[in-house]
Amino acid sequence: MVRFFCVSATACIKVFIFIYIYKNFLELLLTVAKKTTIYDIAKELNITVSTVSRALNNISSISDSTREAVVAMAKKMNYRPNKVASSLTSGKTYIIGVIVPSAQIHFFATVVHALEKYLKRFGYSIILYQSNESLESEQRGVDTLLEAQVDGIIASLSLETDEVSHFEKVKEEGKPLLIFDRTHDLLRSPSVTIDDEYAGYMATKHLIDQGYRKIAYITTTHQIKIFQERYAGYQRAIKEAKLKLRPEFIILGDLSVDGGFIGTNQLLQEKDRPDAIIGGDDFVALGIIKALHKHEITPPTIGVIGFANQSFSEHIIPSLTTIDQQAVQMGNECAKLFLKLLDKSKAIAPDEQVVLTPLLLERESTKK
Amino acid sequence: MVRFFCVSATACIKVFIFIYIYKNFLELLLTVAKKTTIYDIAKELNITVSTVSRALNNISSISDSTREAVVAMAKKMNYRPNKVASSLTSGKTYIIGVIVPSAQIHFFATVVHALEKYLKRFGYSIILYQSNESLESEQRGVDTLLEAQVDGIIASLSLETDEVSHFEKVKEEGKPLLIFDRTHDLLRSPSVTIDDEYAGYMATKHLIDQGYRKIAYITTTHQIKIFQERYAGYQRAIKEAKLKLRPEFIILGDLSVDGGFIGTNQLLQEKDRPDAIIGGDDFVALGIIKALHKHEITPPTIGVIGFANQSFSEHIIPSLTTIDQQAVQMGNECAKLFLKLLDKSKAIAPDEQVVLTPLLLERESTKK
DNA sequence: GTGAAAGCGCTAACAA
DNA sequence: TTGTTAGCGCTTTCAC
Numbered sequence: 001m002v003r004f005f006c007v008s009a010t011a012c013i014k015v016f017i018f019i020y021i022y023k024n025f026l027e028l029l030l031t032v033a034k035k036t037t038i039y040d041i042a043k044e045l046n047i048t049v050s051t052v053s054r055a056l057n058n059i060s061s062i063s064d065s066t067r068e069a070v071v072a073m074a075k076k077m078n079y080r081p082n083k084v085a086s087s088l089t090s091g092k093t094y095i096i097g098v099i100v101p102s103a104q105i106h107f108f109a110t111v112v113h114a115l116e117k118y119l120k121r122f123g124y125s126i127i128l129y130q131s132n133e134s135l136e137s138e139q140r141g142v143d144t145l146l147e148a149q150v151d152g153i154i155a156s157l158s159l160e161t162d163e164v165s166h167f168e169k170v171k172e173e174g175k176p177l178l179i180f181d182r183t184h185d186l187l188r189s190p191s192v193t194i195d196d197e198y199a200g201y202m203a204t205k206h207l208i209d210q211g212y213r214k215i216a217y218i219t220t221t222h223q224i225k226i227f228q229e230r231y232a233g234y235q236r237a238i239k240e241a242k243l244k245l246r247p248e249f250i251i252l253g254d255l256s257v258d259g260g261f262i263g264t265n266q267l268l269q270e271k272d273r274p275d276a277i278i279g280g281d282d283f284v285a286l287g288i289i290k291a292l293h294k295h296e297i298t299p300p301t302i303g304v305i306g307f308a309n310q311s312f313s314e315h316i317i318p319s320l321t322t323i324d325q326q327a328v329q330m331g332n333e334c335a336k337l338f339l340k341l342l343d344k345s346k347a348i349a350p351d352e353q354v355v356l357t358p359l360l361l362e363r364e365s366t367k368k
Numbered sequence: 369m370v371r372f373f374c375v376s377a378t379a380c381i382k383v384f385i386f387i388y389i390y391k392n393f394l395e396l397l398l399t400v401a402k403k404t405t406i407y408d409i410a411k412e413l414n415i416t417v418s419t420v421s422r423a424l425n426n427i428s429s430i431s432d433s434t435r436e437a438v439v440a441m442a443k444k445m446n447y448r449p450n451k452v453a454s455s456l457t458s459g460k461t462y463i464i465g466v467i468v469p470s471a472q473i474h475f476f477a478t479v480v481h482a483l484e485k486y487l488k489r490f491g492y493s494i495i496l497y498q499s500n501e502s503l504e505s506e507q508r509g510v511d512t513l514l515e516a517q518v519d520g521i522i523a524s525l526s527l528e529t530d531e532v533s534h535f536e537k538v539k540e541e542g543k544p545l546l547i548f549d550r551t552h553d554l555l556r557s558p559s560v561t562i563d564d565e566y567a568g569y570m571a572t573k574h575l576i577d578q579g580y581r582k583i584a585y586i587t588t589t590h591q592i593k594i595f596q597e598r599y600a601g602y603q604r605a606i607k608e609a610k611l612k613l614r615p616e617f618i619i620l621g622d623l624s625v626d627g628g629f630i631g632t633n634q635l636l637q638e639k640d641r642p643d644a645i646i647g648g649d650d651f652v653a654l655g656i657i658k659a660l661h662k663h664e665i666t667p668p669t670i671g672v673i674g675f676a677n678q679s680f681s682e683h684i685i686p687s688l689t690t691i692d693q694q695a696v697q698m699g700n701e702c703a704k705l706f707l708k709l710l711d712k713s714k715a716i717a718p719d720e721q722v723v724l725t726p727l728l729l730e731r732e733s734t735k736k
Numbered sequence: 737g738t739g740a741a742a743g744c745g746c747t748a749a750c751a752a
Numbered sequence: 753t754t755g756t757t758a759g760c761g762c763t764t765t766c767a768c
Contacts, residue, residue: 035541037745048755053747061753084455084517085745088760093452095495095516102481106679109477113470116498125516127463128496130484148463148493149452173403257683286683293685311474312680315625315654317661405761416739421763429737453761456744 036077045073056081087149096338097145099129099138099155101182106310107327108156111180114331115154122339124151131158139166152176152342154334157184159222176341180334181325183225190341192333192354196226199323199358200233203278203305206321206360208241210368212276212303216249218263218288219280227280230307234278255280260287268295276303276366282310285320289365299365309361318364326356404445413441424449455517464706465513467497467506467523469550474678475695476524479548482699483522490707492519503528510534520544520710522702525552527590544709548702549693551593558709560701560722564594567691567726568601571646571673574689574728576609578736580644580671584617586631586656587648595648598675602646623648628655636663644671644734650678653688657733667733677729686732694724 038052045052047066054062055070073079087093096119100108116126127148131138138158143166145153152175155167164187170177171189180192207215217234220227231250238245248270251263260279264287267274279285285306292302299318306313309324333354340352406420413420415434422430423438441447455461464487468476484494495516499506506526511534513521520543523535532555538545539557548560575583585602588595599618606613616638619631628647632655635642647653653674660670667686674681677692701722708720 035745039745049746050748050756051754054754057747063753066753080511081515082517082745083515084452084461085760086747087452088456088745088762089747091760103471103477103484104481106474106477109471109474112496113472113498116471116496117500120497125495125497125512127493128480128484129488129493130481132485143448144493147449147451149450283679283683286680290683290685310680311651312654312678312684315651315658316680316684317658407761417762418740418764419738422738425763431737434737450761453744454763456746456761457763459744 035082036079037082038079041070041073041077041079044077045069092151093149094123095125095127095148095150097129097141097148097150097153097155098126099131099141099145099153101133101156101158102130103128107181107308107325110327111156111331111334114328115335118332118335119338131161133158133160135160135162142166142169146170146173146175150175152178152338154178154180154338156180157182159224176338178334178338178341180330181226185225188351190337190352190354192330192337192356193226194325194330194356194358196229196358197233197236199307199325200230200278201237202233202358202360203230203307203323204234204237205241206362207276207278207303207305207366208237208243210276210300210303210366212366212368213243214246214249214272214274214276215243215303216251216267216274216277217280218251218253218260218267218277218284220255220259221252222255230280249274255284257283257287257290260284260289261291262287264288264291274302276305279304279306282306282308282313282320282322285313285322285365286316289316289318289320300368303368304365313361314363321363321366322361324359324361326359329356403450404447405450406447409438409441409445409447412445413437460519461517462491463493463495463516463518465497465509465516465518465521465523466494467499467509467513467521469501469524469526470498471496475549475676475693478695479524479699479702482696483703486700486703487707499526499529501526501528503530507534510537514538514541514543518543520546520706522546522548522706524548525550527592544706546702546706546709548698549594553593556719558705558720558722560698560705560724562594562693562698562724562726564597564726565601565604567675567693568598569605570601570726570728571598571675571691572602572605573609574730575644575646575671575673575734576605576611578644578668578671578734580734580736581611582614582617582640582642582644583611583671584619584635584642584645585648586619586621586628586635586645586652588623588627589620590623598648617642623652625651625655625658628652628657629659630655632656632659636660642670644673647672647674650674650676650681650688650690653681653690653733654684657684657686657688668736671736672733681729682731689731689734690729692727692729694727697724 038049042049042052052070055067098112100112103109103112127145129141129145131141135158138161153170164184167177167187177189179187179189183191183193204215219231235245251266253259253263277288279288285304288304289299306320306322309322313320313322337352337354406417410417410420419434420438423435466480468480471477471480497509497513499509503526506529521538532552535545535555545557547555547557551559551561572583587599619634621627621631645656647656653672656672657667674688674690677690681688681690705720705722
């Protein structure tokens, strides 16, 4: 096409000039068709913007007639409120920042799912920020969210997070901060967690009740509170049942299928083998089952239990007994508590701590 | 404590007055400690806000000395830019709206994960909105995001979505719209998808190559394009191999473990049983394996293949052959394309369509 | 290279 | 019940 016109250099230039003007004209058109504001509505109705604002926000002291007129005109003119502008004056964005280690981890995806679903009902949106298990990224996340003027932050700490000063900034700005699941002792703030000590206790106790006596535990090297707590619960149950706490039955490794697999192979080399193995999470438990399968052992011959109730746990063969982490409930509790924190009319409550109770799901892998 | 002071009614009132004043004083303190703005920096440095703004945004025509002074002062005064204010003037929020059916679905969680990770590097945040497979909610999502003045929207359609006018609004506002995975014929917009027809073909072809001849298919009743496409690919492979396309081998049901379980039981009642079964997704495939297990059949005796490469597929026994949906790659491609769309300097490209190639992951369930 | 000034679209006193 | 007015904190012309 262009080549068709370009019979000479001048013609070619003309074409380009034409294109240039045309382009600007198009842009002009786009610019002219700008969005309608409350100001436009006001002009159309011969009232002032404040009246329009009040009508639209359904604020008291507005006559039905004008409110209806405004609403009708707004619809007619295809008006869409600009939250950015209203945020600037009101100081509220109705956006909540959510920091999680990774949306790819099923537990966090589920919490985020529940959070968003719940908060939406109250007019809040969420900005999602992933720390990807990095402290530095988590710090940047807090900055990013505060710059975006979020109304508050809900976060679960990265594995790396060993200092929490970046979260203090949130409180300094007078904005609510809520920590869930992965907390930190130095961080005084409202939180929603699950009783991990009890989860560990529950898992171990269940095995004991099923008649298992030599219970091994494959967990992570990471010094995260929740894993330490689970281990503490394990110890408590073992002691309570007056069983021996054998160091050779505690395997530290990766929190993964491979971790479970390797750990199990190691355990099976003991001359006095365990008769049950607890996995640090369901993936570890899956690795345990795989390793047992390789040795032609099928649970519940050796009992296996996991943590987290992954979507597959119910369906593998044998189905996996596990401790449910109540992700949906945790999301809902977070949302509920957070809305309470946002409502500053209520007294500045001492940091409220919600602790959920884990749930034992008995399935085939421990059913003797 | 209070009771201690309240020896008389007047004393009591005094106490309350004291508390009241004290409270106001506290509030005053909080109010006074307001955030520093570029105006404060300007005053401190005896320059104007425009200079500060330019220095902070590292805009040309600013002397090194003043820029350094401003930056130093900003740090000293603990300045934090207010993106809401800058958005109001600049018209850009650096926030992108992401609409997915549910963050709880692993595929979408992974795409969101990749998206956020990628876009963050370019200064963008994302607001997450879940349609929860509801058209109405999806429509509200578009409105919410546009009101929040997002710079554009990336979306994957809900199962219910049979009309797409709500997405036209996005384009009307001159904002980029990108649809991924679940698209709609009526919606003309850039998209990132996977070649589902080929995925179906690939799965079927693989089974045929492995020597299976009587291949059944358990899929969903939902009229979603991607499932229809996979089925089309199945048909193509069957025809190409000159096999019979048997209606009794096509089971429509739920896309779930139960759906696979029920469908398989039905298939096994045929006098001429299939020797391989394709599941509409990995959960269906899991149900298939469970049902076969009940009948004491273990794949690959009857071959089983799924779609999506869920996290468990690799680890169940037998491990599941599946077609990977390239979720991470899809997220990355979406981000990449979207950044291109945001960069309007580039010509208004005709709706670009990125089509990813699915990936066959051969595992035990089909390894004859 | 810097300053002055006009908004962006809306809210929220304070008046009337 | 409605209008007037002054910003919210920042960007961005247009001068100088």
